[in-house]
Amino acid sequence: MDDQGIIMTITINKASTGTGLKTVVEKISGISLDACYQCRKCSAGCPVAGPAKSAPSEIIRRLHLGAGDELLENGLVWMCLSCETCYGRCPMEINFAAVIDALRSLSLEKGSKTPEGNMPLFNRMFLSNVRIFGRSYDLSMIAGYKLGSGSLMDDMEKFPAMLKKGKMAILPPSGADKKTVRRIFERAKQGRGKKK
Amino acid sequence: MKYAYYPGCSSHSTARDMHESGTTVARALGINLVEIEGWSCCGATAAHQTDRVLAASLPAANMLLAKRMGLDMLVTCAACYNRMKVTNHEVSSSTVMRTRVADAVGQPYDGSVAVRHLVEVLVEDVGLEKLRNSFTHSLGGLKVASYYGCLLVRPHDITNFDDAENPTILDRLVNAMGGESIDWPGKVDCCGGGLNLTRTDVVVKLSGSIIDMAKAAGADCIAVACPMCQASLDLRQKDMPKQTGRRYEMPIVYITQLLGLCLGIPQKEIGLNRLMIAPTAVLQSLGTKA
Numbered sequence: 001m002d003d004q005g006i007i008m009t010i011t012i013n014k015a016s017t018g019t020g021l022k023t024v025v026e027k028i029s030g031i032s033l034d035a036c037y038q039c040r041k042c043s044a045g046c047p048v049a050g051p052a053k054s055a056p057s058e059i060i061r062r063l064h065l066g067a068g069d070e071l072l073e074n075g076l077v078w079m080c081l082s083c084e085t086c087y088g089r090c091p092m093e094i095n096f097a098a099v100i101d102a103l104r105s106l107s108l109e110k111g112s113k114t115p116e117g118n119m120p121l122f123n124r125m126f127l128s129n130v131r132i133f134g135r136s137y138d139l140s141m142i143a144g145y146k147l148g149s150g151s152l153m154d155d156m157e158k159f160p161a162m163l164k165k166g167k168m169a170i171l172p173p174s175g176a177d178k179k180t181v182r183r184i185f186e187r188a189k190q191g192r193g194k195k196k
Numbered sequence: 197m198k199y200a201y202y203p204g205c206s207s208h209s210t211a212r213d214m215h216e217s218g219t220t221v222a223r224a225l226g227i228n229l230v231e232i233e234g235w236s237c238c239g240a241t242a243a244h245q246t247d248r249v250l251a252a253s254l255p256a257a258n259m260l261l262a263k264r265m266g267l268d269m270l271v272t273c274a275a276c277y278n279r280m281k282v283t284n285h286e287v288s289s290s291t292v293m294r295t296r297v298a299d300a301v302g303q304p305y306d307g308s309v310a311v312r313h314l315v316e317v318l319v320e321d322v323g324l325e326k327l328r329n330s331f332t333h334s335l336g337g338l339k340v341a342s343y344y345g346c347l348l349v350r351p352h353d354i355t356n357f358d359d360a361e362n363p364t365i366l367d368r369l370v371n372a373m374g375g376e377s378i379d380w381p382g383k384v385d386c387c388g389g390g391l392n393l394t395r396t397d398v399v400v401k402l403s404g405s406i407i408d409m410a411k412a413a414g415a416d417c418i419a420v421a422c423p424m425c426q427a428s429l430d431l432r433q434k435d436m437p438k439q440t441g442r443r444y445e446m447p448i449v450y451i452t453q454l455l456g457l458c459l460g461i462p463q464k465e466i467g468l469n470r471l472m473i474a475p476t477a478v479l480q481s482l483g484t485k486a
Contacts, residue, residue, distance in 0.1 A: 083386035117394035177234035
């Protein structure tokens with residue numbers, strides 16, 4: 001671990017925005033955070049605690065201490081790779097990756113500010129293509145993401161080689177049961193509406 | 197040996213080589229792969245980062261198709277494998293999730309379809325002895341770093357794939373092919389794949405340190421079983437010198453490409469031409485079996 005990600009003093013004002021998130025995060029994820037005793041094995045193994053400037057055990061402690069919506073803008077929320085090393089090494093078997101997923105869905109619901117890289121935009125582009133074609137359509141997804149994030153020229157030099165080597169399909173995918181896929185997207189969206 | 201084959205989206209895009217080598221090797225060994233008609237995307241990272249019901253319903257729809265075929269599902273992509281297994285866990289451990297998934301998909305799913313990764317089938321069902329007898333070529337002592345990444349081994353209580361911290365299934369295949377599987381510390385580290393387009397700098401850092409470790413342990417190549425790992429290590433290798441100051445020519449091959457070579461399958465049929473870093477060291481070491 002390379003910088004201040006691990007050892008730190010946490011200062012928070014109780015639920016500085018809205019009410020404390022712990023209960024709702026536990027409800028969405030189905031994971032109880034009460035057993036965490038801050039051994040920090042999760043943080044020691046986290047590959048992005050450095051660049052995210054935050055670590056799994058810190059997020060849990062902040063939730064214990066009553067953190068509110070401000071936590072949804074923490075760097076780890078969208079930088080977490082879901083590698084699940086934290087869960088794999090937790091002596092109390094707390095599935096922290098599921099906790100991060102719950103924080104992400106709350107962040108989307110509440111329209112929290114998203115960090116550099118704009119992962120929610122990437123996800124929207126990915127899922128909108130799946131909704132239309134029933135399968136991922138990389139070319140359209142990447143173009144949509146790069147236009148939206150203003151990173152159109154990044155990786156341009158890779159494109160000809162990927163085309164030549166057949167690693168990027170030009171035509172959209174076909175053959176999926178699109179009807180079922182659309183139904184799933186519709187129903188999941190309705191479910192999200194009901195929660196509010 | 198007959199399975200419902202779920203290719204996954206990357207099979208027709210960034211991981212055509214995984215699909216080509218996987219299906220060709222399976223055919224050569226008498227494994228019958230019946231592609232699931234109408235299969236759709238598993239939702240990947242984007243779905244589970246967005247909505248828990250969406251993330252379980254997309255895989256469930258595909259497992260219902262496999263169930264109708266009366267076959268176990270066989271997957272070659274580590275991410276699809278992970279999403280299918282997590283979904284089985286979600287619907288079988290929570291009645292709320294089971295109800296919500298049934299509502300979204302339009303029919304109930306109980307989480308009962310067995311999901312297998314191709315390498316599990318190769319080692320557990322075909323067996324190393326039959327594999328050894330089928331090889332016409334040998335890796336000739338090639339030093340191979342077997343790289344597993346995250347999605348096959350974690351969460352281990354759900355994927356139940358080999359061992360969580362020190363898996364050896366790829367190493368066993370490498371040794372059976374006459375290669376030398378090397379001992380190295382990066383086996384289950386994360387390549388950063390999920391951030392490939394959004395935070396490329398993080399991917400370059402994490403994947404670069406994985407190649408560093410393999411190189412320091414003397415690897416001639418890295419063998420993978422996940423299309424995200426392959427893309428991070430192979431496609432991003434050319435970006436590494438600019439950010440880290442370190443340059444590599446480390447071939448990143450699918451384990452099924454190595455198996456294809458040892459089974460005497462022509463290079464083109466296992467997608468060897470599609471790799472960004474040419475597998476020169478692999479081909480130089482390859483020889484006919486003694």
